């Protein structure tokens with residue numbers, strides 16, 4: 001049986017430059033999988049490969065058996081991949097609620113329980129009193145909640161989170177990750193891309209360490225030997 005999201009022999013080139021050299025990654029429903037790696041290791045390229053947004057990708061990426069490689073980015077969202085992009089990308093001319101509702105225009109219902117504004121505000125009650133002000137007026141942590149909410153409104157089966165902890169205080173990161181753990185316990189498959197190795201291991205079920213465009217180490221996060229992971233991370 002293959003995993004819900006199964007990535008096999010993924011190569012990704014930017015013109016002549018090869019950024020990914022044959023990557024194998026699996027994510028199942030209800031799992032949090034961390035992809036860790038230093039600057040330039042290939043984390044964002046992996047996300048771009050899955051979302052079909054940039055680069056020339058080869059190999060196979062299947063979601064519940066359906067090949068995603070070759071689909072357009074909107075069709076990939078429609079198929080069930082939700083993206084929380086690096087840097088959040090909140091639209092300043094739109095209110096918090098309008099930013100969140102944008103996601104609903106892209107997705108399609110998978111399963112019985114569609115995401116609604118009501119469910120979003122239950123998950124992120126901090127957003128309720130701010131729903132009508134510009135999304136960029138909120139704190140960094142709250143803007144990250146908007147970005148997660150917008151991705152959830154596409155009703156994803158797999159949520160990709162690109163460096164959501166960047167620039168946030170540890171307590172805020174802890175709160176965001178608590179929400180991701182809750183979402184995984186409800187059956188969502190979550191891939192978190194992080195530079196912060198220790199934090200990523202703490203909150204994930206399994207991890208893949210990337211180095212120069214390949215997987216240098218992988219395994220169960222609670223069995224990870226920090227020295228070995230650090231060697232795989234830095235290539236020493």
Ligand code: ATP
Nearest residue numbers: 014017019037038039040041042043044045046195
């Ligand atoms: P960071 O944490 O700095 O974002 P990363 O692990 O996400 O790093 P990538 O952004 O995937 O790494 O970059 C992997 C390699 O691909 C790097 O050598 C980078 O310079 C190169 N690269 C990334 N984007 C492009 C692009 N659009 N065109 C050419 N090369 C690129």
